[in-house]
């Protein structure tokens with residue numbers, strides 16, 4: 001892993017990963033971050049690495065074939081870690097189309113470029129020979145498996161049953177990666193992680209949104225009965241898991257990532273209120289998300305057993321640090337909540353904002 005293409009590196013997980021991999025891999029020579037800077041992309045997240053001579057930022061679209069081809073030719077990537085996506089379920093319900101083009105066509109554009117540049121005999125459709133050491137990693141999500149009932153866990157062989165336009169687009173991306181491995185032998189992995197929390201998450205997602213609203217004494221919008229369950233993992237543990245798959249994963253394999261931290265949404269919201277010393281009267285039950293998945297939970301035995309990965313954060317420690325981070329980075333949130341996000345924020349949450 002010497003020349004790496006990261007897509008979506010200005011977003012929440014991508015920016016944490018760039019920091020993580022530059023810190024942990026001194027042998028890495030070049031890292032290119034290709035990001036369109038949609039509403040979710042924020043270069044402020046990368047201030048700490050801007051001066052690293054190994055790092056380059058390219059503003060551009062993963063659906064732009066000419067650009068992606070040019071980057072492969074210019075930088076001779078041996079590794080692709082594909083984070084770029086439209087990632088918010090609520091937005092996908094309102095505006096599904098961009099989810100399909102970015103999350104499906106964008107993925108295929110990257111796969112095509114990787115195949116063309118990495119295949120030893122690109123004109124031989126029967127050849128499965130690739131350059132030594134190349135790897136494509138698709139950062140996917142547990143949401144592709146759909147929803148669980150009160151018991152059971154998602155394992156890698158659980159059938160895909162996505163329920164939102166977002167998760168359907170991610171599942172489609174996964175299927176294309178699978179097809180490129182099966183048909184062309186492209187050395188690829190898919191990782192499917194549970195819900196992440198930590199620094200630099202866009203404040204439309206549950207945890208930063210609730211911290212921000214609680215801090216400002218605004219109502220906390222709880223969808224439905226608040227008893228939906230998510231399996232939370234600190235973003236740095238997600239980063240170390242991706243790194244483990246890049247180093248030790250077997251080509252063609254899917255790895256689920258999770259830390260056995262199931263929590264009901266309402267529990268998380270109460271924890272945030274407690275930590276901030278705010279009253280539970282801020283909790284405001286609102287209409288449920290359409291098609292809302294009830295429960296996610298990851299069986300992580302494959303990645304822990306086969307690759308020796310394990311999470312380092314306990315949920316309590318991770319949440320305490322995360323809440324502190326958002327409290328001490330109120331200026332970061334302030335700058336994020338502007339422009340496009342502001343209009344969206346009004347549309348989604350305006351009705352229950354203070355007058």
Ligand code: NAD
Pocket residue numbers: 007008009010011012013014034035036037038039040041042060061062063082083084085086087088102106139140141142170192193194195196197202
């Ligand atoms: P995010 O929304 O914070 O960031 C997405 C990034 O992709 C942004 O920087 C955005 O500008 C960029 N982007 C969007 N469309 C693009 C395009 N067409 N071309 C280039 N760049 C584009 O997302 P995130 O929460 O950091 O998630 C990253 C990845 O991890 C996604 O693929 C998501 O499906 C997956 N994932 C997220 C979670 C989670 O809890 N957040 C959990 C599991 C998997």
Ligand code: DAU
Pocket residue numbers: 087088089090140141142143193194195196204205206207209221222223224226228229230265289296
């Ligand atoms: O499971 C992994 C997925 O986690 C990722 O693939 C997605 O990219 C990521 O956005 C996240 O999806 P969720 O839909 O689970 O995350 P979100 O933060 O939007 O919501 C978490 C839970 O909180 C969910 O049950 C909906 C609920 N919720 C969310 C918001 C924003 C509320 O009750 N109120 C809210 O205002």
